Amino acid sequence: MYNSNIPSRDQLPTTRQLLRSTVIAIATAAVLLVTTVLPGEYGIDPTGIGRLLGLTEMGEIKEQLSREAEEDRLKDSQPASAPASDKRSSLIGTVLAELFLAKPAAASVQLAQAKVEEYTLTLKPGEGAEVKLEMRMGAKVAFEWKTAGGGVNYDTHGDPYDAPRDFYHGYGKGRASPGEKGVLEAAFDGHHGWFWRNRTGKDVTVTLRVEGEFIALKRVV
Helix, strand or coil, X not given: CCCCCCCCCCCCCCHHHHHHHHHHHXXXXXXXXXXXXXXXXXXXXXXXXXXXXXXXXXXXXXXXXXXXXXXXXXXXXXXXXXXXXHHHHHHHHHHHHHHHCCCCCHHHHHCCEXXXXXXXXXXXXXXXEEEEEEECCCCEEEEEEEEECCCEEEEEEEEECCCCCCCCEEEEEEEEECEEEEEEECCCCEEEEEEEECCCCCCEEEEEEEEEEECEEEECC
């Protein structure tokens, strides 16, 4: 009675059947990699299926915005050489920045309270700009930004204090957008915000409005 539900040897899958199932699974994974993952993440579309599904454009947007953000970081890391007479004042400024700006002081933390601010900037053709909020981990800010004159490419991301050189934490990207809105929640203590690039042939104005708990709002690029 107790052996009635035990499958016989003939009912068990054979080695050939298991091998065939494994080959089918590998082939399916390879097809998904080529037709969806590569186009959607890296803009690589060897079959053309990704473009038909709209995935290739998504991957191209990600790659383009990543390259633009990296180019701007490299430019910022190579400051123009200053005259010899300005070296002393530059050194003083660097020391003051390390003392007061590198890490938030206790007094700065107390300023992280609910408030509303608005910031407007104009981008010339090909120009990029970055505006960030200084926020504590877990703080939330409702935001809305709109453009006038055309859409812009954007990359919403954050950097912790003393972030490594190649660090990147993204919240969202897009291309030729007339505006976005939502809630930005800080994943860590640091700076969180938006990078915009004007790829049109005319000036575009971007207006950002934020409301929530943050320490400061400023343009960094």
